[in-house]
Amino acid sequence: MSETKEKMFKGGAFIIEDLEPEDIITPEDFTDEHHMIAKTTEDFVAGEVVPKIDKLENHEFEHSVQLLKQAGELGLLGVDVPEEYGGLGLDKISSSLITEKFSKAGGFSVTHGAHVGIGSLPIVFFGNEAQKQKYLPLLATGEKLAAYALTEPGSGSDALGAKTTAKLNEAGTHYLLNGEKQWITNSAFADIFIVYAKVDGEKFTAFIVEREFPGVSTGAEEKKMGIKSSSTRTVILEDAEVPVENVLGEIGRGHVIAFNILNVGRYKLAIGGVGGSKIGIELSAKYANERKQFNTPISRFSLIQEKLATMAAKTYANESAVYRTVGLFEQRMSNLSNEELNDGKAVAAAIAEYQVECSLNKVSATELMDFVADEAVQIHGGYGFMQEYEVERMYRDSRIQRIFEGTNEINRLLVPGSLLKKAMKGELPLLQKAQALQEELMMLMPEEVGSEPLEQEKYLLKNAKKIGLLAAGLAAQKYGNKLEQEQEILANIADIVNEVYNMEAAVLRTEKAINKSGLEASSLKLLYTQVYVQEAFNRVEANAKETLIASEEGDTLRMMLSAMRKLTRHDPTNVIAKKREIAKRIIEEEKYVV
Amino acid sequence: MNIYVLLKRTFDTEEKINIQQGKIDEDGAEFIINPYDEYAVEEAINQRDQHGGEVTVVTIGEEDSEKQLRTALAMGADKAVLINTEDDLEAGDQFTTARILEAYFEGKQPDLILAGNVAIDEASGQVGPRLAERLGMPYVTTITNLEIKGESADIERDVEGDVEKVQTSLPLLVTCQQGLNEPRYPSLPGIMKAKKKPLEELELDDLDLDEDDVEPKTKTIEVFLPPEKAAGRVLEGEVNDQVKELVSLLKTEAKVL
Numbered sequence: 111m112s113e114t115k116e117k118m119f120k121g122g123a124f125i126i127e128d129l130e131p132e133d134i135i136t137p138e139d140f141t142d143e144h145h146m147i148a149k150t151t152e153d154f155v156a157g158e159v160v161p162k163i164d165k166l167e168n169h170e171f172e173h174s175v176q177l178l179k180q181a182g183e184l185g186l187l188g189v190d191v192p193e194e195y196g197g198l199g200l201d202k203i204s205s206s207l208i209t210e211k212f213s214k215a216g217g218f219s220v221t222h223g224a225h226v227g228i229g230s231l232p233i234v235f236f237g238n239e240a241q242k243q244k245y246l247p248l249l250a251t252g253e254k255l256a257a258y259a260l261t262e263p264g265s266g267s268d269a270l271g272a273k274t275t276a277k278l279n280e281a282g283t284h285y286l287l288n289g290e291k292q293w294i295t296n297s298a299f300a301d302i303f304i305v306y307a308k309v310d311g312e313k314f315t316a317f318i319v320e321r322e323f324p325g326v327s328t329g330a331e332e333k334k335m336g337i338k339s340s341s342t343r344t345v346i347l348e349d350a351e352v353p354v355e356n357v358l359g360e361i362g363r364g365h366v367i368a369f370n371i372l373n374v375g376r377y378k379l380a381i382g383g384v385g386g387s388k389i390g391i392e393l394s395a396k397y398a399n400e401r402k403q404f405n406t407p408i409s410r411f412s413l414i415q416e417k418l419a420t421m422a423a424k425t426y427a428n429e430s431a432v433y434r435t436v437g438l439f440e441q442r443m444s445n446l447s448n449e450e451l452n453d454g455k456a457v458a459a460a461i462a463e464y465q466v467e468c469s470l471n472k473v474s475a476t477e478l479m480d481f482v483a484d485e486a487v488q489i490h491g492g493y494g495f496m497q498e499y500e501v502e503r504m505y506r507d508s509r510i511q512r513i514f515e516g517t518n519e520i521n522r523l524l525v526p527g528s529l530l531k532k533a534m535k536g537e538l539p540l541l542q543k544a545q546a547l548q549e550e551l552m553m554l555m556p557e558e559v560g561s562e563p564l565e566q567e568k569y570l571l572k573n574a575k576k577i578g579l580l581a582a583g584l585a586a587q588k589y590g591n592k593l594e595q596e597q598e599i600l601a602n603i604a605d606i607v608n609e610v611y612n613m614e615a616a617v618l619r620t621e622k623a624i625n626k627s628g629l630e631a632s633s634l635k636l637l638y639t640q641v642y643v644q645e646a647f648n649r650v651e652a653n654a655k656e657t658l659i660a661s662e663e664g665d666t667l668r669m670m671l672s673a674m675r676k677l678t679r680h681d682p683t684n685v686i687a688k689k690r691e692i693a694k695r696i697i698e699e700e701k702y703v704v
Numbered sequence: 705m706n707i708y709v710l711l712k713r714t715f716d717t718e719e720k721i722n723i724q725q726g727k728i729d730e731d732g733a734e735f736i737i738n739p740y741d742e743y744a745v746e747e748a749i750n751q752r753d754q755h756g757g758e759v760t761v762v763t764i765g766e767e768d769s770e771k772q773l774r775t776a777l778a779m780g781a782d783k784a785v786l787i788n789t790e791d792d793l794e795a796g797d798q799f800t801t802a803r804i805l806e807a808y809f810e811g812k813q814p815d816l817i818l819a820g821n822v823a824i825d826e827a828s829g830q831v832g833p834r835l836a837e838r839l840g841m842p843y844v845t846t847i848t849n850l851e852i853k854g855e856s857a858d859i860e861r862d863v864e865g866d867v868e869k870v871q872t873s874l875p876l877l878v879t880c881q882q883g884l885n886e887p888r889y890p891s892l893p894g895i896m897k898a899k900k901k902p903l904e905e906l907e908l909d910d911l912d913l914d915e916d917d918v919e920p921k922t923k924t925i926e927v928f929l930p931p932e933k934a935a936g937r938v939l940e941g942e943v944n945d946q947v948k949e950l951v952s953l954l955k956t957e958a959k960v961l
Contacts (some may be wrong), residue, residue: 142771146778146895154889185892198892703732 135437182252217339229256544583740820
C-alpha cells in the first residue's frame with residue numbers, strides 16, 4: 111500500500127497508464143480543516159464582499175483594497191506563502207478551495223486571484239532570499255497588493271514578442287524600463303507589478319516593479335464587457351527606474367517564470383470555473399422551482415430538467431478533474447526539499463511537469479462555466495436578460511475566462527505539442543504504444559462488458575484512450591513534422607485527451623467513493639459518471655472520426671474507420687432517463703450536490 | 705476569569721426541514737453552531753481578551769458535534785468539552801440538558817457562563833436559566849451588552865425592543881441576543897491552531913450520572929410541518945362590500961375576530 115502512496119505520476123502519463131482510485135485526490139478526501147477553510151471563505155465572501163458588489167461593479171476600488179486587507183487578516187491571502195515569510199504555507203487543496211469559494215464574488219474573484227496567484231507567486235517561486243524577505247510578508251497580509259504585467263498591445267498569445275525594453279543605466283544601479291503593458295488586472299491600486307521586459311531589446315526578463323518607482327504610471331480604466339468589479343488599465347513605463355536587485359530570476363530567463371506562472375494561473379482559473387458553475391446550478395434550480403408557467407413550476411418540465419442535469423454532470427466531471435490536478439501538484443510540490451523549493455529551476459520543473467493537465471483543465475472548466483452561465487440565463491428566460499438577476503452578470507463575467515491566461519485555442523494547441531515533446535524526449539512511450547495498438551486492433555475481438563456499476567464506464571474510458579492514440583498516431587504518421595500546421599487536428603486531439611482526463615477523473619472518484627461509503631451513498635456520483643462518460647465518449651468518437659477522415663482516404667481510411675468501430679461498439683446508456691434522475695435530486699436540494 | 709460557553713449544534717439556517725417517520729430527517733443536512741451561541745462564543749473571547757482567563761466551550765451531543773467545537777476553538781476559544789450521549793440517551797429535553805450540565809459544573813468555579821438566547825431548532829430558551837437555578841447563580845437573558853468591572857456586571861438586555869439596564873454580580877450566567885456583537889470568521893491561522901487545542905470527551909459515566917438521573921420530563925407526541933401557505937384571495941366589488949366580506953371571513957374562516 112505504501113508503494114501506491116509514493117507513486118508519483120508523470121504529466122500526461124494518464125493517456126497510456128491505467129490508474130487506480132487511490133491514485134487520485136478527490137473532494138471526498140478533504141479534511142475537516144479543509145472544510146473549515148472553505149467555510150470561512152464562503153462566509154467572508156457572502157458576508158463582506160457580496161453586499162459590496164454593486165459598488166465594486168461601479169469601480170469604487172477603495173472597497174477592493176479594503177476587502178483584500180480584510181481577507182488578509184483572515185489569512186486568505188497567505189496560503190501559498192511559506193511560513194518563514196509571513197504566510198501560512200498551507201497545502202494546494204486549501205488554496206484551491208479558497209479560489210473556488212471566491213467565485214461567488216464575481217469580478218472581485220479576479221482581483222483576489224490576480225493578487226494571490228499570478229501577482230504573488232512569481233516571488234514565492236522564483237524570488238531570491240532578499241526579495242522574499244522584502245515583499246512576501248507584505249503580500250501575505252494584503253498590506254501591499256500585486257499585479258502581473260505580461261500582455262502588451264502587440265503581444266498577447268505571443269508573449270515573447272513583447273516590445274518593452276530594459277536598459278542598465280551607466281552607474282549600473284538601475285534598469286530603465288520603457289514600454290506599455292495592457293489589460294493589467296489590479297492596476298488601479300496594485301503596489302507591486304511583475305513586469306516582463308527585454309534587456310537590451312533581446313533578453314526576456316522578469317522585474318519586480320513598485321508603483322512608487324519614478325517613471326511608473328497607469329492609464330485610464332478600461333470599459334469591459336464583464337468582470338467590471340476588477341480594475342483593468344495599462345501600465346506605462348517611461349524610463350521607469352528599477353533597481354538591479356529587483357530582477358526576478360535570471361536575466362534572459364523570464365519565459366521560465368512567465369510560462370510556469372501561467373500554468374498555475376490556468377489551474378486556478380479552472381477551479382474558479384467549477385466554483386462558478388456550482389453557483390449557476392444553484393441559481394437556476396432555485397429559479398426553476400419558483401417560476402411558474404402554465405400553473406406549473408418550470409422545474410417540472412423535463413427540458414429544464416435536462417439542462418440542470420447536464421450542467422451538474424459536467425460540473426462533477428470537471429470538479430473531479432481539477433482537484434485531480436491539484437492533488438498532482440500537491441504531491442509533487444510537497445516532495446520538494448527545502449533546498450529545491452529555494453531553487454527556481456526545481457520549482458519550475460515541478461510546475462512544468464503538469465503543463466498538459468493545466469491546459470486541459472483551463473479549457474474544459476472555462477467552457478463548462480460559459481455553458482452553465484448560458485444555460486442559467488436560458489432557464490431564467492427574459493428575467494435572465496435583466497440586470498437584477500445574478501445570472502446576467504455571471505454571463506458577462508464568464509466570457510473572458512476562455513480568453514485570458516492563454517486563449518483556449520492556444521491551450522488546445524499546447525496539449526498535443528507538449529505531449530509530442532515528452533514522447534520525443536523519451537519521457538512518455540506514446541509512439542511505441544500507438545504502434546502496439548495498431549497491431550492489437552487487427553486481432554481485437556468484441557469484449558463482453560459486465561453490468562456491475564462502472565464496468566461500462568471503465569470499458570468506454572479504456573477504449574477512448576485507444577481511440578485517442580489511434581487518431582493521434584495516424585495524424586503523426588501522416589503529417590510528421592508538418593502536423594504543427596494542422597491546427598484543427600491538433601485541437602481535435604486535445605479535446606479527446608481532455609475528455610479522457612475528465613472521464614477518468616469522474617470514474618476513479620466515483621469508484622473511490624463507492625469503496626469508501628457504499629453504492630447507495632454514491633448513487634448520484636454514479637449517475638453523473640454514467641451520463642458524462644457516455645456523452646464524452648460520443649464526442650471522442652466524433653472528433654476521432656473527423657481526424658481520421660482528414661488524415662487518410664480511400665481503402666486505408668475505410669480500414670481505419672472499421673478498426674475504430676471495433677473500439678466504439680457498445681450498448682449505449684439511456685442518458686435521458688439518467689438525467690431525469692439527476693435533475694430530481696438537484697431540484698430537491700436546489701443546488702449542486704454529490 | 706473562568707469563562708464557559710454552552711454551545712449547540714443546529715441545522716444550517718438554509719436547510720429545508722423534511723419529516724421522515726415522525727422525525728426530522730438529518731440525512732445530508734449541513735450543521736452549524738447555533739447562531740445565538742456564536743454571539744456567546746464571540747463575547748466570551750472578547751471578555752477573556754479584556755480580563756484574562758480561559759474560555760471553555762461545552763456541548764452535549766454526538767461525535768459529529770466535534771466540528772462545531774473545533775469551529776469555536778478556531779474562533780479563539782481555548783478548550784472544548786464534548787459530553788457524548790450518543791450511546792447512553794435515546795431522548796432528552798431541557799431538563800436532561802440542564803441536569804447533565806449541572807453535573808459537569810460540579811466542582812468547577814465558573815465566573816461567567818454564556819449561552820445563546822435560544823437555539824434555532826427547538827427554541828425553548830430554557831437551558832441557560834434552568835442551569836443557573838441549579839447552580840444557584842444569577843442569570844440575565846437576551847443581553848445586548850456586557851461590561852464587567854471586578855465582581856460586578858453592567859448589562860443591557862433586550863426587552864421586546866426596549867432596553868433594560870441590569871446590574872448584577874459574578875458568578876453569572878447570561879444568554880446572548882443578536883446585537884451583542886459581530887461574531888468573527890474563524891481565521892485560517894485560527895483553524896490551524898484549533899487542531900492542536902484540547903478537546904475533552906466525556907460520557908454520562910464520567911459525570912457519575914445514570915440514564916435515569918437525566919430521564920426527560922417531557923415527551924414529544926408529534927412532530928409536524930406548518931401547513932403550506934395557501935394562495936391569497938383578492939376581494940372584488942364595491943369597497944363597502946369588500947370590507948363587509950373581509951370582516952365576515954375574518955370571523956368565519958380565519959377565526960381571528
